[in-house]
Amino acid sequence: MSDLFSKFDPLIExxxxxxxxxxxxxxxxxMEEVVSPTVAICNGRKTILLGTYxxxxxxxxxxxxxxxxxxxxxxGSGTTGSRVLNGTYVGHKAVEEALKDFYAMDHAMxxxxxxxxxxxxxxxxxxxxxxxxxxxxxxxxxxxxCALGNAxxxxxxxxxIDALEKRLKRLPPEAGKLVVLEGVYSMLGDIAPLKEMxxxxxxxxxxxxxxxxxxxxxxxxxxxxxxxxQGVIDDVDFIIGTFSKxxxxxxxxxxxxxxxxxxxxxxCRPYVFTASxxxxxxxxxxxxxxxxxxxxxxRDHLWENSQKLHAALKALGFTLGTDEPQSAIIAxxxxxxxxxxxxxxxxxxxxxxxxxxxxxxxxAGMTLLRCSLCAEHSAEQVVEILGMFExxxxxxxxxx
Amino acid sequence: xxxxxxxxxxVKALVxxxxxxxxxxxDQTRFAQDLEWDSLTVLxxxxxxxxxxxIVITMNQQAEIETVGQLVDAVGKLKAA
Numbered sequence: 001m002s003d004l005f006s007k008f009d010p011l012i013e014x015x016x017x018x019x020x021x022x023x024x025x026x027x028x029x030x031m032e033e034v035v036s037p038t039v040a041i042c043n044g045r046k047t048i049l050l051g052t053y054x055x056x057x058x059x060x061x062x063x064x065x066x067x068x069x070x071x072x073x074x075x076g077s078g079t080t081g082s083r084v085l086n087g088t089y090v091g092h093k094a095v096e097e098a099l100k101d102f103y104a105m106d107h108a109m110x111x112x113x114x115x116x117x118x119x120x121x122x123x124x125x126x127x128x129x130x131x132x133x134x135x136x137x138x139x140x141x142x143x144x145x146c147a148l149g150n151a152x153x154x155x156x157x158x159x160x161i162d163a164l165e166k167r168l169k170r171l172p173p174e175a176g177k178l179v180v181l182e183g184v185y186s187m188l189g190d191i192a193p194l195k196e197m198x199x200x201x202x203x204x205x206x207x208x209x210x211x212x213x214x215x216x217x218x219x220x221x222x223x224x225x226x227x228x229x230q231g232v233i234d235d236v237d238f239i240i241g242t243f244s245k246x247x248x249x250x251x252x253x254x255x256x257x258x259x260x261x262x263x264x265x266x267x268c269r270p271y272v273f274t275a276s277x278x279x280x281x282x283x284x285x286x287x288x289x290x291x292x293x294x295x296x297x298x299r300d301h302l303w304e305n306s307q308k309l310h311a312a313l314k315a316l317g318f319t320l321g322t323d324e325p326q327s328a329i330i331a332x333x334x335x336x337x338x339x340x341x342x343x344x345x346x347x348x349x350x351x352x353x354x355x356x357x358x359x360x361x362x363x364a365g366m367t368l369l370r371c372s373l374c375a376e377h378s379a380e381q382v383v384e385i386l387g388m389f390e391x392x393x394x395x396x397x398x399x400x
Numbered sequence: 401x402x403x404x405x406x407x408x409x410x411v412k413a414l415v416x417x418x419x420x421x422x423x424x425x426x427d428q429t430r431f432a433q434d435l436e437w438d439s440l441t442v443l444x445x446x447x448x449x450x451x452x453x454x455i456v457i458t459m460n461q462q463a464e465i466e467t468v469g470q471l472v473d474a475v476g477k478l479k480a481a
């Protein structure tokens with residue numbers, strides 16, 4: 001039968017082939033119970049979580065949970081409305097205040113997801129005759145923001161300062177330009193040379209947006225991200241972030257010092273035409289963000305974990321996405337999808353969950369086992385994780 | 401050599417390193433169907449074209465280009481602009 005679904009046939013076939021070998025579906029895992037930020041029960045088995053982006057382990061913080069419960073009791077289960085109609089409660093304003101304090105910026109706008117924050121800001125800020133210049137390896141939400149808007153899209157080679165500068169110089173000097181970068185690129189866990197990239201962007205008269213989803217809370221002196229760590233946060237026009245990683249709930253945001261920023265609340269469709277976050281969610285987010293301001297000890301432990309795991313995986317003979325650990329993401333490069341899926345399953349049987357990432361989400365057609373560490377992983381858990389990687393790697397022949 | 405012939409020769413020279421099947425490249429050759437390029441190959445190739453002619457071909461413009469001949473024409477227009 002041929003219909004609108006026929007275009008998915010190649011994918012359906014690839015998937016059926018993979019599953020016909022008896023492999024567990026890597027995209028169908030169910031968490032039956034969640035014990036802590038680092039442990040869940042999957043298929044009845046205790047499983048260490050090493051693929052959650054729950055970098056700071058805030059999901060089970062007692063104060064965060066208490067704030068959520070209180071808001072649930074006091075304000076109900078949902079707002080049933082847009083931020084610009086009946087969907088702005090005191091909690092929404094409070095979380096925006098927390099963000100302004102966290103980033104030391106004048107404005108903060110909270111979206112219902114991080115995806116929508118990119119979708120909304122990018123599609124709204126860059127109009128028909130403007131140019132968006134973006135890194136080729138940008139997240140899907142950035143590309144979708146471009147697709148939703150009408151701007152001219154100019155990609156450049158990943159983290160290539162020269163390629164960015166050349167393209168900026170070739171564009172009409174008078175045209176509006178938005179350069180879109182990420183602090184940490186989530187597939188390989190590498191960071192951007194923001195210091196240089198922001199400088200060449202500013203020299204070309206462009207505005208700069210940096211997505212710091214994977215750096216909030218633990219990169220930079222105040223946890224504001226890679227732009228802070230590299231000393232260029234004051235030159236960044238928009239920072240996009242999410243509540244679904246270090247903050248430990250769901251939601252997205254944009255912070256900015258632009259004097260006209262507040263007008264976006266009226267013209268940004270992914271902000272206007274959707275319901276706002278539930279009161280319990282914004283209450284947990286605000287509490288978590290304020291706690292992250294004082295997370296130095298946790299942050300240091302997260303870095304220790306990242307360095308230890310990176311060095312030990314390398315020593316075992318795995319190929320990693322970066323030579324040195326640059327973030328809390330460590331990407332283990334698999335030779336192909338078949339062995340990647342087999343290794344993923346072997347790890348799950350050992351009691352370890354990581355993300356299986358495959359094209360088109362990955363750069364250069366790679367299959368990756370992506371590990372994201374948590375500040376709540378104990379030193380003992382890191383040792384356990386390494387044992388599991390060694391056993392699964394040998395069984396599947398990924399390492400000798 | 402006319403301008404178009406010159407552009408044509410330079411574009412086709414840049415196609416060659418990615419012409420894995422070694423097919424004959426004409427104005428009618430299609431990037432996706434005939435050369436069987438995936439999106440990553442297209443990105444690399446476009447970057448090379450942009451650097452060769454000192455132009456920018458936006459993704460919006462790329463969406464309109466299916467064949468080598470269309471690309472040669474587009475490059476000609478962008479150079480003149």
